[in-house]
Amino acid sequence: MSETEDRFNNFDEDIINKLYDTAMAIRNENHDNPNNKTIFSSVNKRMAVTDAAMHIAYILTELKDKVLVVNLDSRSTPAVEEYIHSKAKPNLFTTLRNSMFLSEAINHSAFEKLDIIHVEEMDEEELMAKFSDYNILSKLSPLKSYYDHIFLIGPPFEECENYGAFLELADSAVTVISAKKNDRQELNQYLQKINLFNVKSFGILRKAD
């Protein structure tokens, strides 16, 4: 780790240890399926999703993998920034308005192998319209040539009516739940949605509250 990275490192060592196996599982899966894009999401645990995605991304960069995090939940931007200190302004659609290439929206972080794209803050209806207008999926896939892993941070499932728009961007999913307070009916509903979009579920990560 460089001196700059060390200075900005807010990652929790305990969480890193606990998520190491998960990171390795994702790494192996993505090694077998190089086009894999993984969405991190939950029914209602926004912060836990950010924590999990960022720590796993960090573990993978420590293993010399290149990771791109596409933050599709504008309300998670401050939390993501606390980890990576890119000081990047949300620019996904702003960039696509002027350019054909999503790569131009990529911002570098304080960590050499960890890059970020934030989505701008907007209501769900507008977001869905922009997803459809700019065909994000087709622009996201070519980035796999530059990165070993692409992680998508999805907003909480219960906050979006059209969650399919996020799921269709992903090939695999990691679902984060609260270890203590959750609802299996809602979780089943969400997992069914994942299956519906043919997204492979890696499994469940439990956040101890």
Place this chain on the structure above:
Amino acid sequence: MYFLKKNLLNIIIWTLALGVVGTAVNFFIPPSSTTYEEYYTLESGLEPNTIANLNIQFNETVNKASDNILVAAADGQSGSDILHLTITTEPGINYNSIQAQAMDILAEEGVVTTDSTAPNVYETQNDALKIIIILLSLLIGAGIGIVTALSNRNISTEEDIEHYLGERTLGTF
């Protein structure tokens, strides 16, 4: 089967807890009847028909107070100066009032008492009602336990994740 495995302990705890409540309630259930056994020393020996007459009088008066029990009954041997009086009460029947009426009847029959012993008191517990209360509480407890378990949709263990969601657990952080 998994439902039982996961919730059996809770259901048992609820059942036992309500069972304890039922048992506590039983402490407040009055006895089904209380028998007061009294012995009186008479001034003179009993006449041959006195006991029969007393019981007829009791049947025509105080014994009409209950359909379930014999409220008052007299006993004694002809010529003996000891009269054995049994008064049985149940909820709603007052001992003092029955005793006073019985003493009036004795006086009407010309029986004069000179001395009496303190009554021996025997309580007959309402066992059937108590058993029903305990069984009902256990049943209600089991019911509450099952309803609580059914309404708990929380996933709390890795086994739950596998069983209810068909997913593997990647870890806990």
